[in-house]
Amino acid sequence: MLHVVGAGLAGLAASVAASRAGWPVTLHEATDHAGGRCRSFYDPTLDLVIDNGTHLVMDVNRAAIDFARAVGGLPMMDQGQPKFPFVNVSTGHAWTLSPWALMRRPLDLLRAVGAFGLDERTTVTQSLGRTKSFSTIWDPLCVAALNTHCDEASAPLFAQLLRMALKRGLSSLNPWIFPAGLSAAFVEPALSTLRSRSVEIHFNHRLRSMENNALIFDDRRIELGPDDRVVLAVPPWAAKDLFPSLPDLATRSIVNGHFRLDSPPTLPGEMPWLGLTGGVGQWVSARGCLLSVTVSAAEDVVTQDSAAIANSLWRELAPLLKLSPDQTPPHRIIKEKRATLAHTPVQVGLRPDALTPHPNMILAGDWIKSPWPCTIEAAIISGLSAARQALGAPALTF
Ligand SMILES: Cc1cc2nc3c(=O)[nH]c(=O)nc-3n(C[C@H](O)[C@H](O)[C@H](O)COP(=O)(O)OP(=O)(O)OC[C@H]3O[C@@H](n4cnc5c(N)ncnc54)[C@H](O)[C@@H]3O)c2cc1C
CATH class of the missing domain: 3.90.660.20 (Protoporphyrinogen oxidase, mitochondrial; domain 2)
Known part of the structure; x- marks a missing residue:
């Protein structure tokens, strides 16, 4: 049996991959819903289904797209043009950002992708300098991609992200949006897929502590047999409660x-x-x-x-x-x-790998060491990779 703890995208990805390979899976989620930090819900004030926050996925996020396709959620996503109009609300100045706009500033672009070398401790502002294009291109791109201001964001992580995107061609910057909300694309179809494979899904099931061979929830203790495995797909602060030796991540x-x-x-x-x-x-x-x-x-x-x-x-x-x-x-x-x-040089360096002191338990989540910042892509890749490691099945897929 594979026990997956946490029904965010990392936990859903691990569960979908393992169940596809025929493994019996039980999914345990602390709250009464799946999706974690990427979910939709009905808001009575607005009388509308809203997302916890607007999420953007780009075409370079292949794992996210593959996952949505595998669970049947892709028809609930729309691909848009890589054209991003901007307005400065103080001055009224308007412009449009596109991949071609990046190409028109080759020196800035070379600096941004780290072509002249980057020290691990460099911030985006330090690597790019406050050039003319800083406030119209790099600052908004950096804060959107890394959720961290340029003055403290890791330049090597930003550079890596740009390189991964450019390597796949300009179309990799085509955005995907969610006209019916995030859950319709990722969460609901994943839960339907899991139910169709007889995966047991327990909501309101918070993991409180662990022993070598047991998972301890509020209302029950699950003894782990020699063939049982655990993927712990909880956020970093919850994982730290369970494994105090993990780093404190800002x-x-x-x-x-x-x-x-x-x-x-x-x-x-x-x-x-x-x-x-x-x-x-x-x-x-x-x-x-x-x-x-x-x-x-x-x-x-x-x-x-x-x-x-x-x-x-x-x-x-x-x-x-x-x-x-x-x-x-x-x-x-x-x-x-x-x-x-916080995607600062220090925090990026602290992201841990997926191993735990217990050989049958693997960590997953967007915060695990990855070439990606904490995103849907990082969460899904880490869930898939945790399932592969836990089950010793490197070819596992969605
Ligand atoms: C407002 C907002 C906007 C964002 N915008 C983007 C974007 O535009 N593009 C993008 O790619 N990414 C974006 N992200 C990031 C993306 O949402 C996350 O990277 C991703 O959802 C993380 O998934 P996860 O499975 O790693 O973690 P989580 O979603 O945090 O899932 C962890 C799950 O574990 C459960 N859990 C916790 N403790 C326990 C326990 N003890 N026992 C059982 N279950 C437990 C939680 O309830 C949760 O369901 C955004 C995030 C937010 C919040």
């Missing part, structure tokens, strides 16, 4: 403001997304009457009162939509205080 927050408008908006640039600089919000996405704004690396914002956040985000958005800044529409603010790791 995190960064993301705040999302969801607004329900009277009619579907048209954003400047006429794409379903818009990048913002010069204010609080950084990305806007539109889905029907739902307008969602993301604030990444939001340590200054997350501590504020939700009504104040909603009003300040709306005051930035309203002029772009030609609506009244004084009438904030019905809204929901979601604060994810520990959305991802």
Whole structure:
């Protein structure tokens, strides 16, 4: 039996891969829902299904796309054009970011991909300098990709991400979006797939502690037999409670403001997304009457009162939509205080590998050592790889 603890994307990926190979799998999740930091839910104030936070997947994220395809979620995703309109909300300056815009600044691009060498401790600001394109290209790209401000983000990690994308060609920067929400693409089809394979799924089942040969939950103790394996796909703070020798990893927050408008908006640039600089919000996405704004690396914002956040985000958005800044529409603010790791040089160096002191238990999750920052891609790759290691089956796939 494979016990998978945590039904985020890493745990779902491990469970789907192992069950496909015919392994009996039991999935244990602490909360009453799957998806972890990447999920949708019905919000009664807005009377809409919303995501905990807008997520963007690019075509370079092959594991995420393969996983969605394998579980039948790909038809719930749409591929968009690699065209990202931006507006500076303070000055009104507007521009469009595209892969070709990157190519037009070859020296900056070479610096960004680390072509002149990068020390492990270098930050993105140190590697790029505050050049003309810093505030229009690199700063918004870095904070969106690493959820960490350029002044503290790891330049080698950012460089690696750009190299992985460019190596696959410009189309790898085509974005994928989720018109029916994240859960419709990743979570619900994964749960259906697991149920069709008779995987037992236990919600409200928090793992409290472990012994060499036992998993201890609130209401039961599961003895592990010699052939049993465990994939522990919980976030870093939960894993640290179980294995105190793991490093203390710093995190960064993301705040999302969801607004329900009277009619579907048209954003400047006429794409379903818009990048913002010069204010609080950084990305806007539109889905029907739902307008969602993301604030990444939001340590200054997350501590504020939700009504104040909603009003300040709306005051930035309203002029772009030609609506009244004084009438904030019905809204929901979601604060994810520990959305991802802080991708600083120190924290990146602390990401542990998947092994634990118990030979039958393997760690998984976006925070495990990876060429990817903490993303859907990192979570899914790590879940698959943990299942492969736990079961000694290197060819396992979704
Ligand atoms: C607001 C926001 C925006 C984001 N935007 C993007 C984006 O645009 N693109 C992108 O690729 N990524 C994005 N991410 C990151 C992405 O969501 C995560 O990297 C990914 O979901 C992590 O998956 P995971 O399975 O590793 O961890 P988690 O999703 O944290 O899953 C861990 C699961 O373990 C459960 N658990 C915890 N403790 C226990 C226990 N003791 N017993 C049993 N279960 C337990 C939790 O309840 C949870 O369900 C974003 C994240 C947030 C929060």
